[in-house]
Each structure stands twice: as structure tokens, then as C-alpha cells.
Amino acid sequence: MAKKLGKRMRQKQVRKNKWYEFQDKSFKYIALAATGIGVLVLCVLLYDVFFDGFGRLDWKFFLDSSSRKAKNAGIYAAMGGTLWIMALTTIIAFPIGIGAGIYLEEYNKKGRLSNILEVNISNLAGIPSIIYGLLGLEVFSRTLMLGDTAITGALTLALLILPIIIVSTREALKTVPYNLREASFALGASQWQTIWHQILPASIPGIVTGAILAISRAIGETAPLIVIGAATYITSVPKLPNESFTVLPIQIFYWIGKPQHDFQVNAAAAIIVLLGITFVMNGAAVYLRYRWQKKVKW
Amino acid sequence: MKRSEKVIESFLFACSLLTVLTTVGIISVLVFETARFFQVVPIWDFLTDTEWSPSFSKDQQHFGIMPLLAGTFLTTFIAMSVAVPLGITIAVYLSEYASPRVRNIVKPILEILASIPTIVYGYFALAFVTPMIQELFPGLGLNNFNALAPGIIMGIMILPLVSSLSEDALHAVPRMLREGSYAMGATKFQTAFKVIIPAALSGIAVSIILALSRAVGETMIVAIAAGNKPTLTFNPLNQVQTATTYIVQTVNGDVANDSIEYKTIYAVGMSLFVITLLLNNISFWLKKRYQQVYK
Numbered sequence: 001m002a003k004k005l006g007k008r009m010r011q012k013q014v015r016k017n018k019w020y021e022f023q024d025k026s027f028k029y030i031a032l033a034a035t036g037i038g039v040l041v042l043c044v045l046l047y048d049v050f051f052d053g054f055g056r057l058d059w060k061f062f063l064d065s066s067s068r069k070a071k072n073a074g075i076y077a078a079m080g081g082t083l084w085i086m087a088l089t090t091i092i093a094f095p096i097g098i099g100a101g102i103y104l105e106e107y108n109k110k111g112r113l114s115n116i117l118e119v120n121i122s123n124l125a126g127i128p129s130i131i132y133g134l135l136g137l138e139v140f141s142r143t144l145m146l147g148d149t150a151i152t153g154a155l156t157l158a159l160l161i162l163p164i165i166i167v168s169t170r171e172a173l174k175t176v177p178y179n180l181r182e183a184s185f186a187l188g189a190s191q192w193q194t195i196w197h198q199i200l201p202a203s204i205p206g207i208v209t210g211a212i213l214a215i216s217r218a219i220g221e222t223a224p225l226i227v228i229g230a231a232t233y234i235t236s237v238p239k240l241p242n243e244s245f246t247v248l249p250i251q252i253f254y255w256i257g258k259p260q261h262d263f264q265v266n267a268a269a270a271i272i273v274l275l276g277i278t279f280v281m282n283g284a285a286v287y288l289r290y291r292w293q294k295k296v297k298w
Numbered sequence: 299m300k301r302s303e304k305v306i307e308s309f310l311f312a313c314s315l316l317t318v319l320t321t322v323g324i325i326s327v328l329v330f331e332t333a334r335f336f337q338v339v340p341i342w343d344f345l346t347d348t349e350w351s352p353s354f355s356k357d358q359q360h361f362g363i364m365p366l367l368a369g370t371f372l373t374t375f376i377a378m379s380v381a382v383p384l385g386i387t388i389a390v391y392l393s394e395y396a397s398p399r400v401r402n403i404v405k406p407i408l409e410i411l412a413s414i415p416t417i418v419y420g421y422f423a424l425a426f427v428t429p430m431i432q433e434l435f436p437g438l439g440l441n442n443f444n445a446l447a448p449g450i451i452m453g454i455m456i457l458p459l460v461s462s463l464s465e466d467a468l469h470a471v472p473r474m475l476r477e478g479s480y481a482m483g484a485t486k487f488q489t490a491f492k493v494i495i496p497a498a499l500s501g502i503a504v505s506i507i508l509a510l511s512r513a514v515g516e517t518m519i520v521a522i523a524a525g526n527k528p529t530l531t532f533n534p535l536n537q538v539q540t541a542t543t544y545i546v547q548t549v550n551g552d553v554a555n556d557s558i559e560y561k562t563i564y565a566v567g568m569s570l571f572v573i574t575l576l577l578n579n580i581s582f583w584l585k586k587r588y589q590q591v592y593k
Contacts, residue, residue, distance in 0.1 A: 035388050229549065
């Protein structure tokens with residue numbers, strides 16, 4: 001009797017174990033499918049955009065500007081505006097962002113002030129980009145009377161990407177071992193000499209990687225620039241930063257809003273260009289980081 | 299200390315102070331314009347009125363934020379229902395099941411999803427996802443502008459955020475706990491769901507809240523594909539207007555500096571700011587309070 005009971009219990013346990021194994025295996029496949037969904041959506045998105053817009057990409061498309069006729073419209077002015085914004089944002093945001101990163105990491109590491117600054121920067125990074133647009137509209141465009149110009153756009157985007165640059169600069173500086181600083185101080189170097197001659201050269205690839213990613217983010221931003229009033233219909237590239245401008249994402253937004261199918265094709269073609277720029281910049285950043293990580297061994 | 303050293307240090311200090319200035323700027327701009335708005339519209343009406351129609355003529359104007367928040371809530375809810383289950387499943391898979399080789403391939407691909415400009419997602423939702431759903435389920439009666447398609451795509455957009463932050467959290471759980479569980483005869487599945495996830499719960503919660511905050515503030519996807527009719531509805535098949543969409547659509551026309559519409563965008567912006575600030579700080583608090591320190 002007791003023997004029989006033990007056998008039944010063992011059988012029950014075997015069945016249970018089989019179920020656990022089944023559970024484990026099936027989750028593995030479900031998870032693989034979930035991962036597949038993410039990858040699949042990416043592929044379908046790229047395919048859809050290329051399918052819609054690739055035929056429209058020719059030289060003329062790059063050399064034409066806004067037009068009432070879809071066939072005559074192109075991205076010349078928008079590309080010019082995007083390059084302006086890219087250059088101006090870089091000039092404004094890089095020195096300030098890297099400077100702030102250096103200050104927080106090298107000069108004022110601990111203390112109440114740096115604590116406040118840190119919390120503040122995390123908060124800034126979480127604010128929706130459209131709110132930065134509202135700030136730019138009121139402060140740069142209306143109060144400082146810069147209007148809907150490229151400089152307003154660049155200032156707004158610079159504030160937007162500042163937290164990203166600061167955080168990545170600090171991460172890069174953190175990877176430089178403390179010995180290096182001590183050795184430099186021991187040789188009589190001042191704080192800034194140490195930073196300029198030792199720390200920065202050792203961490204510059206990491207800093208640049210973060211900065212490229214930040215600029216790439218700025219180029220894809222649409223909402224804040226719409227809010228500051230960037231033009232949707234522009235036929236020439238601004239010659240100076242104090243002229244009206246448009247950028248690729250806004251041109252795309254304008255075309256998507258048009259009912260005619262030909263404008264949708266234009267939008268898809270411009271999206272290919274925008275994605276191209278984004279991927280090239282991200283690829284460059286990833287490559288830089290990879291090479292840096294490989295080369296530097298402390 | 300040399301004078302130049304001092305000058306450099308103060309310059310660097312000024313750089314970091316600029317971030318504080320940005321915060322002060324944002325808050326004061328929002329508070330100032332919102333206060334001007336509340337001089338015209340009582341705050342009670344703003345919070346409780348169920349209609350939003352600032353562009354109507356004066357006697358028919360309504361300023362109730364509810365329809366906009368309903369639109370935001372609806373698209374965000376759809377996005378979270380896509381991103382949270384998928385993201386956590388992917389995180390568990392990458393952290394507990396996948397070989398390093400698979401992880402090294404899958405992670406960068408998911409990162410690409412995060413780097414795509416949101417306007418591209420908007421185009422995709424409008425030009426591909428909505429027509430596809432309409433074709434697959436003609437009985438649904440899906441509007442050309444709807445909350446469903448942009449919601450789903452927004453979920454895909456925030457998926458990498460959930461999966462990578464959750465994976466970091468799972469990864470931080472020490473090996474000992476896993477080995478202990480395996481030694482008791484548990485399968486990987488049992489270990490993941492009964493040991494590792496509970497241990498990493500605060501990190502996973504942080505990732506979800508940050509994704510939530512991102513979805514609330516997301517603009518272009520909904521501005522393109524969700525429509526612009528502010529209605530107090532929770533039907534994902536109809537068009538909705540989110541808080542962010544309202545701002546975009548209002549500034550897209552020309553708005554005079556002193557008009558009530560100019561003030562509404564700041565009042566709506568203020569609501570967005572308060573919601574995201576709250577969410578972000580909950581996540582900071584969670585991170586600090588519940589971060590397990592393993593030694």
C-alpha cells in the first residue's frame with residue numbers, strides 16, 4: 001500500500017516537472033517572438049518608407065525648395081536649414097555642456113550644490129521637448145525679439161540637448177582612473193592643467209560620442225521648432241542666422257499634412273534622407289565608442 | 299592659485315548654472331502665462347469642464363482640459379499596453395535566456411528603434427498602420443485618424459526604454475540568487491519570475507514610469523496620426539486630441555501674443571509639465587528608496 005502511494009507521488013512529480021520544463025521552453029519561444037516583434041516593426045517601417053519614397057529621390061529633389069506643386073518641391077531649403085541648426089546648436093551646446101560636465105565631475109563632485117544641480121539635470125532631461133518650445137517661444141522669440149529665426153531654433157534645441165551632453169561628458173570623465181589625476185598633481189600640475197592635458201585627451205572620444213548622439217537627437221526634433229514658429233513654406237536657405245528657416249522634419253510634417261498623394265511621396269523621400277542622416281551620425285558614434293573601448297585599457 | 303585657474307573655474311561653474319537657469323526659465327514662463335490664463339478662465343472650469351473649444355466664438359468657448367487629458371491618457375494607455383509586456387519579456391529573455399551573441403545583436407537593433415525621429419513614426423502610423431488595421435479588420439470602422447495606431451507605434455517607440463532599463467535592473471541582481479534558485483531545482487522560468495523579477499522590481503518600475511512620462515510628452519506621432527478633435531472619449535477607434543497635439547495645432551496657425559489662445563498653450567503646457575515632473579520624481583524617489591544594495 002505504502003509502496004503504491006510512493007509510486008503515485010513520484011508519477012505526479014514527474015508530470016509536474018514535465019509541465020515546468022514545458023513552461024520554460026514555451027516562454028523561451030514567446031520571448032523570442034516578442035523580441036522578433038521589435039525587430040520586425042523596424043524592418044517593416046524601413047521597408048514602407050523606402051517603398052513609398054525611394055523612387056522620388058533624384059538630384060532635382062535635393063535642389064528644389066518648397067513649391068505648391070508636389071513634383072517641383074524639394075528639400076534644398078530644408079536641408080540648408082537643418083545644416084544651419086546643426087552648426088549653431090553644436091557651437092552653443094558643446095562648450096556649455098562639456099564645461100558643465102567638467103565642473104560637476106572634476107570641481108564639485110560632492111556637496112549640496114552639486115546634488116541640487118544633479119537632480120535638476122535629471123529633471124530637465126525628463127521634460128517633454130514641446131515644453132522647451134514654449135520656453136523658446138516666450139523667451140527667445142518674443143522677449144528677446146529674435147523672432148522665428150534659426151538662432152531662436154538653435155538656442156532652444158541647445159537647451160534641450162544640454163542635459164544629454166552633460167550626462168555623457170560626466171560618464172566619459174568617470175572612466176578616467178584617479179591615478180592619472182594624482183600623478184599629474186604630483187608633478188605639480190594645476191587642476192586645469194591636469195584636466196586639459198591629461199583628463200580631456202583621455203576621455204575625448206567618449207565625450208564626442210555623447211555629443212554626436214545629442215546632435216543627432218536635435219536634428220530629428222520637430223515639436224519645439226514648430227512651437228517657436230519655424231516656417232513651413234520657405235524657398236531659400238537662410239544666409240544669416242537671423243533669418244526665417246525650416247528644417248527637414250518640419251518640411252516632412254508639412255507634406256504629411258497635405259491631402260494630395262504626391263506630397264505623401266515627397267514626405268517619404270524626405271524621411272529617407274532624415275533617417276540617412278540620423279543613422280550615419282549614430283553609426284559614427286557607435287563606431288567611435290567601439291574603437292575607444294578597444295584601444296583604451298587602464 | 300593663479301588667476302586664470304579661477305577664471306576657468308568660474309566659467310565652468312557658469313555653464314552648470316545655466317541648467318538651473320533653464321529650469322527657472324521654464325517654470326516662470328509657464329507660471330506667468332498660466333496665471334494670465336486663469337485671470338480669464340477660472341481654474342475650476344479649466345479642471346472640470348468637459349469641453350475644449352478655445353477657437354470658437356466668445357460665447358461658445360469652453361476651456362476644460364479633460365478632453366485633452368483623456369486623449370493623452372488613451373494614447374498613453376495603448377502605448378503602455380504594448381511596451382510593458384513586450385519590454386519586460388524582452389528584458390527577461392536578454393538577461394536570463396539569450397546567449398551573449400544574441401544579446402550583442404538584438405540590443406543594438408532595439409537601440410535603433412530609440413534613435414528614429416518621432417516624425418518618422420508618425421508617418422508610419424498614419425500611412426501604414428492605420429490602413430493596415432482598416433484592411434485587416436474592416437468591421438472595426440477605424441477612423442483615418444484614431445488613437446489606436448499612434449498608440450501602438452508609440453509603444454514600439456518606448457519599447458527600448460523599458461527593455462534596456464529593465465534588463466539593467468535584472469542584470470544587477472547578483473548571480474548568487476540565480477545559482478541558489480537553480481540549486482533548488484528551479485527552471486529558468488521559475489527563477490526569472492519568482493526570484494529575479496521580484497528582486498529587480500524597483501528598477502523595472504522605474505523603467506515603466508520613465509516610459510510613461512515619455513509617452514505623455516510625446517508629440518509628433520499623435521499630432522500626425524491621432525487627429526485633432528478634442529473629445530472626452532475612451533474609444534481608441536475615434537480621433538482624439540492630446541495635450542501635445544493641441545499645442546502643435548494651435549501654434550501652427552498664427553497666434554497673436556495677447557490672445558487667449560496664446561495663453562491656452564501655456565496652460566496646457568503647464569499641465570503637461572506638472573504630470574511629467576511628478577512621474578519623473580516618483581521614479582527618482584523609487585530608485586533611491588528601493589535600490590537594493592547587494593554586497
